[in-house]
Amino acid sequence: MFLASQRPLRRRPLLALPALLAAGWGTAHAGSPDDQLLIGMSMNNLLSLDPAAATGLDAATVACNLYDSLLEVEAADATRLRPSLAQSWSVGEGGRRITLNLRADVRFASGRPLTAAHAAWSLHRVLKLNLALASVWKSYGFTAANAATHIRAEDAQKMVLDLPQPTDPTLVLMTLATSMSGYVIDREAVLAHEQRGDLGNAWLTTHAAGSGAFELEEWRPKELLTMRRAAHHWQPAAKLRRVVFRHMTESQTLRLMLMRGDLDVAGGMSAPDVRALAKRPDLVVEEVRRATMYYVAVNARHPRYADERVRRAVLRHLIDFQGVASGVLPFYGELQMRPVPPGLPASLPQPDYRFDPAAARKLLAEAGLPEGFDTTIRVVAEAPFTGIATSLQATLAQGGIRASILPGTGNQVYGSMRERSFEIVVGRGGGGAEAHPHSSLRALVYNPDNRDSARLSNFQGWRTGYADAALNGLIERALLTPDAAAQADLYRQAQQRFDAQVGAIQPIAQMLDTQVLRRAVRGYHGHPSGATRLREVDKEGR
Known part of the structure; x- marks a missing residue:
């Protein structure tokens, strides 16, 4: 199914043993303790634990074990919602009202009972802080001004969301289940640490106030983060006593540590x-x-790429899709040339885009560029982005396009996209974790206002400067169509329209997250949203 695919496979290169000793590891092979899980990963992008502010897979991996969400999605099938803090839910009022019935036996790490008032306040807080994770809620029509009336607790266990504007309620439910913004926070604990009206944001950056299966024990940024089993959790207690995350960026170091146990x-x-x-x-x-x-x-x-013939030459005929997938992206991504991932009713078969320099040269000649042209490729300076950019530079040259690679940080590369000051970018992006076609189309191709002054930088369609009113209309109609078959057909039409018009962003592959585990680890299931919950993880022989 969409997003979730777990199967034996393999992944990076080897640091010397002295580096391990410098990091504080002993020379004797001891292995990890039986009652602890030791995880090695880069924590460069773990900048905050605040559910209203934290972004990225690193934060999701940690926060989902410190907090509970109202709903969850299955790790093996990201289209299936399941209960969590909300033991049941319903949609009414013509799809404009979502009612969630919360469990009555949940307590925060503080021992304080978790109620619907905490759940409603947590979403109010997201909108009031207006940080990165507020964007999706604003796209549904929620604002800091209307939050109190549209998101409310009707009693201790009943929470109601009245949708401010028509949308697909299934998409909203999936956001509650997959976004860190949907985590429920201990309001009293957080407000006790409020500073200058920040709703506890500074404190929650390095602390936690949740009801999860684990409690935060220690965090030393870019070094170590430890969690201990929660003293009381509404589900059966976590099987392991402690989880330890080590900040490790060298692949060969990770390899050696796994081999040593x-x-x-x-x-x-x-x-x-x-x-x-x-x-x-x-x-x-x-x-x-x-x-x-x-x-x-x-x-x-850019005047050059405004010409559909130039876009077709570059994006359809001068990318070696199959070569990049097989030579650059093993363990990073799987070939995917449509904006909607596979596994959904609206998914389409892969198009037959092929590397064809002769066809590209013909198109460029028709566009008045028989000698080609000079251009630049902006790319994040890390694998696999640099590998994709190097391949693209070589294939563009065969079509007569002379490209210079400009490597940079994520802020530099995506900053140039937000400012619409680039020519070509090799990047990564897309929808949230919701297994819904609108999630990807909204992020990658939808652009309701192409003016520079609109500053719709959260829409990558806007960043590329490509807008098509008919395409936007198909996406908008699909979102509001209650019949599943008719909705899927409209989303398919949107993809076909994007294909025919040669939109300015061309998917190459769907991201893969690859983990290597000791075989003795049981119950570990990587989650498509990054919310890999560790409460069921155990070790063989315990």
């Missing part, structure tokens, strides 16, 4: 190291599809 789980490794570890009988490799896409984007506001 000093790590139980490792992520962010290179393909050569994953391949090597996959041959070991004591290790297992797991891949999980994420919602985001690797892509090549061009700036349709």
